[in-house]
Amino acid sequence: MITTRALTKVYDGKVAVEALTMEIRSGEIFGLLGPNGAGKTTTVRMLAALISPTSGEALIGGYRVGEQDAAIRRLVGIVTETPGLYERLSARENLEIYAKLYGVSNVTRQVEKYLRLLELWDRRDDPVGTFSKGMRQKLALARALVHEPKVLLLDEPTSGLDPQMTKVVRDFIAELKEQGRTILLCTHNLDEAERLCDRILVLKTRPIALDTPQALRRRLFGRRIIVTLEAVTDRILERVRALDFVLDVQQEDRRLVIALSDPERQNPILVRALVEVGAAIRFLTEEAHSLEEIYLRLIEEEERTSSLPSAPDRAEAPSAR
Amino acid sequence: MSPVLVILQKEWADLRRHRLLLLSMVVPAVVFLLLPFALVILIPLIDPSGWNDRNVQRMAELLGRAEPDLRRVDPLLVFHIYIFRQFILMFLLIPILGALSIATYSIVGEKQNRTLEPLLATPIRTTELLWGKSLAAALPATLLTWITFGLYVLLMRALSPAGVLAHVVNPVGLSLIFLIGPLVAVLSLGLGVIVSSRAKDPRTAQQIGVLLILPIMALFIMQMRGFFLLSAQWVWLGAAVLLALDVIVLKIGARLFQRETILTRWT
Numbered sequence A: 001m002i003t004t005r006a007l008t009k010v011y012d013g014k015v016a017v018e019a020l021t022m023e024i025r026s027g028e029i030f031g032l033l034g035p036n037g038a039g040k041t042t043t044v045r046m047l048a049a050l051i052s053p054t055s056g057e058a059l060i061g062g063y064r065v066g067e068q069d070a071a072i073r074r075l076v077g078i079v080t081e082t083p084g085l086y087e088r089l090s091a092r093e094n095l096e097i098y099a100k101l102y103g104v105s106n107v108t109r110q111v112e113k114y115l116r117l118l119e120l121w122d123r124r125d126d127p128v129g130t131f132s133k134g135m136r137q138k139l140a141l142a143r144a145l146v147h148e149p150k151v152l153l154l155d156e157p158t159s160g161l162d163p164q165m166t167k168v169v170r171d172f173i174a175e176l177k178e179q180g181r182t183i184l185l186c187t188h189n190l191d192e193a194e195r196l197c198d199r200i201l202v203l204k205t206r207p208i209a210l211d212t213p214q215a216l217r218r219r220l221f222g223r224r225i226i227v228t229l230e231a232v233t234d235r236i237l238e239r240v241r242a243l244d245f246v247l248d249v250q251q252e253d254r255r256l257v258i259a260l261s262d263p264e265r266q267n268p269i270l271v272r273a274l275v276e277v278g279a280a281i282r283f284l285t286e287e288a289h290s291l292e293e294i295y296l297r298l299i300e301e302e303e304r305t306s307s308l309p310s311a312p313d314r315a316e317a318p319s320a321r
Numbered sequence B: 001m002s003p004v005l006v007i008l009q010k011e012w013a014d015l016r017r018h019r020l021l022l023l024s025m026v027v028p029a030v031v032f033l034l035l036p037f038a039l040v041i042l043i044p045l046i047d048p049s050g051w052n053d054r055n056v057q058r059m060a061e062l063l064g065r066a067e068p069d070l071r072r073v074d075p076l077l078v079f080h081i082y083i084f085r086q087f088i089l090m091f092l093l094i095p096i097l098g099a100l101s102i103a104t105y106s107i108v109g110e111k112q113n114r115t116l117e118p119l120l121a122t123p124i125r126t127t128e129l130l131w132g133k134s135l136a137a138a139l140p141a142t143l144l145t146w147i148t149f150g151l152y153v154l155l156m157r158a159l160s161p162a163g164v165l166a167h168v169v170n171p172v173g174l175s176l177i178f179l180i181g182p183l184v185a186v187l188s189l190g191l192g193v194i195v196s197s198r199a200k201d202p203r204t205a206q207q208i209g210v211l212l213i214l215p216i217m218a219l220f221i222m223q224m225r226g227f228f229l230l231s232a233q234w235v236w237l238g239a240a241v242l243l244a245l246d247v248i249v250l251k252i253g254a255r256l257f258q259r260e261t262i263l264t265r266w267t
Helices: A040-046 A071-075 A089-101 A107-117 A133-145 A164-178 A190-196 A213-221 A235-241 A263-276 A291-308 B005-018 B021-046 B054-066 B066-072 B075-090 B091-111 B117-121 B126-157 B164-168 B169-194 B202-206 B210-223 B232-256 B259-264
Strands: A003-011 A013-025 A030-033 A054-060 A076-079 A149-157 A182-186 A201-202 A206-211 A223-229 A245-253 A257-262 A281-286
Touching: A003 A040, A013 A040, A013 A054, A013 A201, A013 A206, A013 A235, A013 A245, A030 A040, A030 A164, A030 A190, A030 A223, A040 A054, A040 A182, A071 A076, A076 A133, A076 B075, A089 A107, A089 A133, A089 B005, A107 A133, A133 A149, A133 A164, A133 B117, A149 A291, A149 B117, A164 A182, A164 A190, A182 A190, A190 A291, A201 A291, A206 A213, A206 A291, A206 B259, A213 A291, A223 A263, A235 A257, A235 A263, A257 A263, A263 A281, B005 B091, B005 B126, B021 B075, B021 B091, B021 B126, B054 B066, B054 B075, B075 B126, B075 B169, B075 B210, B091 B169, B091 B202, B091 B210, B117 B126, B117 B259, B126 B164, B126 B169, B126 B232, B169 B202, B169 B210, B169 B232
Parallel strands: A030 A182, A030 A201, A076 A149, A149 A182
Antiparallel strands: A003 A013, A003 A054, A201 A206, A223 A257, A223 A281, A245 A257
16 A cells, blocks of 8 residues: 655755655554654655655555655545644534545535544534643544545654543554554554554664564564473473573573574473473463564664664665565 | 635634734724824814924825815815825735734744644645635735725715815725735735744744835825825836735745645744
8 A cells, every 4th residue: 555665855965764665555554663853754744745755756555656646645644743733713623624625525424423433523613722632632533534545644643642542542543444544653652553553664764674563573582481480400401401492591590581483383392391300380471572672672773783884784774565 | 615715714714713813903904994083183173283284285285286176175174185095005004914914823823733734734735725825814904904994985974074085085095995905915915924934923924014014104104294195106106016026925935835845944
C-alpha cells in the first residue's frame, strides 16, 4: 500500500530523512520509531503529500507523491502531532468542514457515524475549546476517518493522554486494523508500538532497522531461556555445557541463563538432561527483552557507528520488506 | 460544494463567534459614522465662528472652484458638505482595518492553533484556500463599509439641511466607497497574508495596517487644511494605482501560500 525508495528530504542543506526504503503492506500497522528530530514527522508529511521529497520516490496506493497528490490526499487520513481543531466551532462543525473538503457524499451521516463511534455525539454542538485533551484527540481521529481513507497516518496519537484514554485510542486503532486499513503509527510509546504494530522501523534520519519486534529481539539478543533451580552444582553446569546445541551458559545465583538457537525443539532435551543429573527445576522461562531495550540498543549502536571517523557500513542501511 | 465556499463558511462561522474581532471592526465604523454628525452639531454650538474659520473658507473656495453652484450657497451648508465629504475618506479605514484584522486573525490563528496541517492534508488547492480566506476577509469588511455608508446617507437625509446629501453623495463619494473601498480591502488583506506568514501573533501582523492608514490620513488632513480637493480624476488615478498594488501583493501572497512553504517556512 505504501512504498518508498531511497526517499530523502533536505531542508536548507540539512538532511531530515535520508535514503528511506520501505514497503508497508495493506492492512498492516507499521510503527515508525525514532528520537526527536529523527525525521518521523517529515516522513509522514511526505507520505501525506504535504511536502515533496528532495529525491527518491514514494507511492501511496499506487499514486506517486509529487505527481498525483490530490489522489493521495483522498486516500489518506492524517492525525497530526497536535489535534489542530477549530476551538470556537463545535465538534460537528469541525467534522462537517473536513467531510465537505474531502467531497464526502453524505456529510450528515458520516459525521454522525464517527461522532457516535468515538462517543462524542452528546457533545456534538459544544465548542471544541471546552473539550478535554482526550476528547480532542478522539475528534482528530474522527476527522481523519470521516472520508473513509484506506491509509491512516497517525503522528503520536496518544501523546499526553491519561492511561484510560490511551487505552481507548489504542483499542480504536486496533479496530481500524481489523477493518483492513493500513496504518502508519509514529510513536515514542514503545509499549504501544509493541502491542499494536506488526512491524517497526527505527529511524534516525536514516533507517536503522526494520522488522517485526520479535525478529529484532532475536537478531539483537538471540534467544535465551532462564532455568531457576533449587541449587546449581558443577555437575549440572558441566552437563549443560556438554549439550552441543547450547550456545552459551551463564550462572546467576540459582539461575542458569542459557542461549539456544531453537528453544521450542531444544528445551525438552535440556530439561531431560538436567533431571538426569539430579537438578530440581523450579521455573523455566524465556528471557523477555522489551521493545524499549531493542530500541535503545539500536539507537546506541547507530550512535556508536556514526561517531566513527569513517563508517562505510552505514551506506548499507536496512531496507527490509 | 466548492472548497472555496467551505472555507468561506468556516471562516464566517468562526468570525461570528469571535466577539472581540467583531467589536474591533464595528466600533471604528460606528465612530466614523457618528463623528461627523457630532461635529456639525457641536462645533457651531461650542464655537459659533468655528465653521467659518480660515480653513473652512479655503475649503469653500476650493469647493466653489470645483462646483460653481456652491459659491452662492449658505456657509453653514458648505460647512456641512465639507465635513460630510471629509468623513467619506475616513470610511476607507473600515475596509482596511476590517480586512486586515480578519485576514491576520484567520491565518495567524490557524498557525497558532496548528490547524493548517490537517487542512492542507485535504484535497483543497492552496489557491482555493487563499481565495476562501481572502473572500472571508474582504467581503465582510467591504459590506460593513457599505452598510455604514448607507446609514450615513440615511442620517444625512434625516438630520442635515436640504441640499447637503446631493453634494456629498456624488460620483467622487460613490467611487470612494464602491471602487476604492473594495480595492483597499484587497490590498489590506494581501498585505495581511504576506505579514501573517512571518508574524507569530495577529497584533504584530496588524501593525502593517499603519502603512495603509497613513496615506488615507494624509489625504484627510490635506483636505481638512484646504490644500487639496479630491476630484474624480484623482480617484480614478488612485484606483489604477491600487489595482496595480493589489495584483502585486496578491501575487506575492499566492507565492507564499504554498503547502510546503506554509508547513516548513512559516514561523
